[in-house]
Amino acid sequence: MADMIFKYSSMSGGKTINLLQTAFSYEEKNFKITLIKSIQDTKGKNKVLSRNGMQREVDILLHKDESLLTTKNYQKYYTSKVILVDESELLNKRQIQELWTIAHLINIPVICYGLKSNFKGEIFSDGVSHLFAVSDIIEEIGSTSLCECGKKAIFNARKINDKYTLDGPDILIDEGTKKEFEYVPLCSDCYMKYVKIGSEEAKNLAKLVDKIR
Template sequence: MADMVYKYSAMNGGKTINILQTIYSYEENNFKVVLIKSTKDTKGKDNILSLNGMSRKADICLKEDETLFQEKYYQIYYTAKAILVDEVELLNAKQIKELWMIAHLINVPVICYGLRSNFKGNIFSDGISQIFAMADHVEEIGSSSLCRCGKKAIFNARKENDKFTDVGPDLVIDDGTKEEYEYVPLCSDCYLKYIKINSNEAKKLTELVDKIK
């Protein structure tokens, strides 16, 4: 039976280009693929957009609590060689379990692309916890997402009105309509320096280090 694969990176890590290349490879060989995106991802509306300006229309735009187990969708899965999911962190845990079951019962590979953590440095969603628990393979996509210092980016930091922050609404999609928000990929050292250095934990540890010195 087919597997469910989870491919993650920090933002700007080449996820969408990777999906578009994968779709191209399948379609070049006359294999049909199904592209799924969440309607919560308002960027590009029904399309997925890569940073280099390429795009592809999604075959299924999945609503927040919609089930993947619907007759109209089964007909699509059965004719597909692969199911690809963009921004999988926007799906819920139930939808992830459904994708896993589709891979293993219908025998269609499911390849999901997404983020690991949110701007607070926590696991992005219940959907991401579920996919780490159930995916047959978990892969980090290259190291193309770089921090401003040049190291590999791990975190997806948020700026609100040009200031780094780890408080605020859980989900703000960067679709160009909310100018006060901006996302910045950061390495662990820079995430600590810009965001967590004023936390109680960091202050406590700094005090202890100073004492020992």
Template sequence: MAKLYFYYASMNAGKSTNLLQADFNYRERGMATMLWTAALDTRSEGRIRSRIGLEAAAHRYTPGTDLWAETLARHDVEKLACVLVDEAQFLTAKQVWQCARLADAAGIPVLCYGLRTDFRGDLFPGSAVLLGIADALVELKGVCHCGRKATMNLRVDAQGAAVRAGAQTEVGGNERYVALCRRHFSEAIGRAGG
């Protein structure tokens, strides 16, 4: 039976690298895959890129993309062994359920990779649904500057100071976000005292 997987972590924990490795493993065995990434991330230009230099072409999804229909159209042409979704935190609830349907009704495993929480420590909508319905949850480990497991994503300004307010989504990399353990995240945003 195919399953819906959610691989989640803080930023800089290797989510895209892990996805690209899984894609390589399928393709090395002669199996077809379909890769998706968020159109919202304008840096990607239709590619999934890892910080260590790996990359692959991917289909881009927006909130209006019907992942069920588009994936099945491809599956009708070339039998898919797996669907891999990067930046899964940006999926809508409807799209997460479409991914679940691909696993349940079409028998195609779906591997989603994304952030669990935003820069305030709040769940992303797509991540919340994935945490609720995925068959398997896998935490990938990032590292805080103190050596503890990084679970939080701190947004910083140009001077490196913590940003405490703003839109949930702001595209950026190391120049805008720092992965921290909960203790150092709490201290940085002023939640250490409760």
């Protein structure tokens, strides 16, 4: 049977470029693919867009609680050589279970691209936890995402009105049109220095460090 692969990186880490290049390679050889993304990703509407200008229309724009194991969706993917999922951190646990089922009972390879963590530095969603739990292969996409200090970016920090914050809704999609908020890829040291250090949790941990040093 086929594998389910989870490829993750921080924001601006080249996930979508990797996905669209994979789609292009299959389609260049006339293999059918199915591209899925969540309707919660409003950026690009029914298209997947990469920073280098590549784009492709999605085949399934998946609603929040929509099942992939319906006759209607099965008709779209059953002849595919591969299923590619963009921003898979927006899928719920049930949808990840269904993708795993498609790989292991229907025998179609599934490659999910997504974020590991949210702006608070926590696992993004139940869907991501489940991706880590069940994926046959887990790969970090080679880091093209650098922190402003030049180290590899690990975190996706949120800035509101130019200030780092740990507050606000879990999901806030940057469509590139609103100027009041943005995401900034940061390394662990810069995330600690600029974002985390103001929080109660980090202050308490820093106190413990001071005590033992």
